[in-house]
Amino acid sequence: MIWQFDLILLTLVVIFALISLRVKDLMGASIVFGAYSFLMCLIWAGMGAVDVAFTEAAVGAGVSTVFMIATIYNTGRMIKPRPQDMSFKLLMMLVVVITGAFLLTAVNDFPEWGDPYSPVNDHVAAYYLTHSMSDTAVPNVVTSVLADYRSFDTMFETAVVFVALIGIYGIIRRRRKQDDSDSDTDALPPYDPSESLIIRQASRMMVPFMQIFALYVVAHGHHSPGGGFQGGVILGASLILYSMSYNLPTLFKKMTEKWIILLSAIGVLIFSGVGVICMMLGSNFLDYSVLSQILPATDSVMARSHAMLIVEIGVAFTVMCAMVGIYTSLASNGRFDKGL
Amino acid sequence: MSILDWIAVLFLFAGSFFFLGTAIGLLRFPDFYTRTHAAGKGDTLSSFLILAACMCYAISHSHDGLGTVLLVLKLLFIANFIGIGSPTATHAIMDAGYETGVTHWHKDKAK
Incomplete structure (x- = not known):
């Protein structure tokens, strides 16, 4: 630094x-x-x-x-200024100033940056740093903490991503029958980038490489920065790029709405399913080491490493479908036929 | 410092120079099209030059054979993606501006 x-x-x-x-x-x-x-x-x-x-x-x-x-x-596109009385703004400013003052008083109590004796560093962090390699054979401690030691948190984070997708679907999904009154967009003038050959060809060159890189990020998260969340976002971004450079129906030919929902649910299912299998084999929920009984040619250390990969794949499924689902529902205004 | 280091310094200076040109062009050109043109071209070229500087630095400073090759390959891939992505993005912005009727700048219209 x-x-x-x-x-x-x-x-x-x-x-x-x-x-x-x-x-x-x-x-x-x-x-x-x-x-x-x-x-x-x-x-x-x-x-x-x-x-x-x-x-x-x-x-x-x-x-x-x-x-x-x-x-x-x-x-x-533009903010429409809303006439508000001055007293409301002053009240809001007062609230913000008081909250900010409280927050600023708490700054003094923080430990120094990188202080080895801060509460964060002298509890379990040292154990993770020293035992990650011998416990799980994963050199990237972030991945082993995220997907093994603290996998309960990560499982519910994945569930939160899934719930976000479901929530956005529930709010803006519309039935196709009753949509005669929604050409109300005063937003951007109509411009269709899918008419441009240059953009199409460039995206055809980029999308496959992006997807391969995303798979690499998912699978190589044990050894380098990356993992299910990042890889899933890159996969989703590649599909979003595809649908932007062509159009939405082209994307739906490859990946229908049903598959988006289904795959995002399958991602959560893979994660929690691994946990349930661990319970069935007679251990705690998400205690991967017992998986060595069913995974071929693994001891209890490598089982944790491999189970992390399975779990990351589940995360990647959910995150990818959440990204694509949110984008398609926002871009088509909930109609899923055309847009952006 | 070896020769490769000096070449890296040269590339870095050239890249910074073209970045400076991009920024000046973006601020000083008269209309939308010329500004986008400055951003697209200068940005791509200076990114290439700085990536080339990174490659020279990597070659002269790391001594594990395969690792260096992989590093240089990754930088080449980044250069490739910038080479495809940046001009295409510039084209997309310009095309969108043209389709939606952004007017050109003419010399006699200048204030």
Whole structure:
């Protein structure tokens, strides 16, 4: 860490956050927000949290910007100023200032950055760092903590991603019969990028490589930064790129709505199914070491390593389908026939 | 410093120079099309130059044979993706602007 570099990055982050709040054009605001996420990604990478940086780059700077633009496409591009009385704004400012003051008083109680005696570092972290290799044969401690030691948390995170998809479907999915009154978009002028041969060919060249790279990220998460979440987001992004450069019906030919929901549920099922199998073999939920009884040619250490891969694949399924499902429902305004 | 290091420094300076040109062009050109043109071309070229500098640095500073080759290959892949992605994105933005009727700049219209 070079502190000058960090200072520049943190200053820029604050500036970008303020800009994205101030800009009246929502399209510009979401682009600035993407740049903000990318700077955060650089800060994570500088702190050594490469896995977090990877996720931030894929989710924050990549896919969430696309989600916001898809939302703008169906709502409206400009902020319409709402007449509000001044006293309400002053009240809100008072609330924010008081909350901020409380938060700032808590800053003093934080331990120093990287303090070896802070509560985070002297509890279980040392055990994970020293025993990850001998317990699970996984050199990347982030993966072993995420998918083995703390897999209960990760299972419910996956379930949360699944629930988010279901929630968005439940809110904006519409039946095709009753949609005669929804050409109400005052958003972007109609422009169809799928008419451009250049964009089509470029995406045809990029999408397969993106998918292979995503599979590599999923499978190689044991040894390098990456894992189910990052790989799933990249897979989802490749499908989103495909549907943007052609159009939505082309994507639905490859991957129908039914499969999107089904595969995202299957992802959660794989994760929790591994846990249930562990219980059936007479151990605790998600205690992978007993899987050596059914996985061929593995001892109890390698069983944990292999089970992590299975679990990460489940996570990747869920995350990929959540990304594609959220994008398609936002871009087509819940109709799933055409859009963006 | 070996020769490769000096080449890397040269590439870095050239890349920074073209990045500077991109930024100036983005700010100073008169209309949408010329600005996008500056962003697309300068950005791609300077990314290439900086990646080339990274490759030279990697070759001269790491000594495990296969690892260096893999590192350089990864950088080449990144260069390949920038080479495909950045001009296509520029094209997409320009095409969208053209289709939706952004007007050109003319010399006699200039203020």
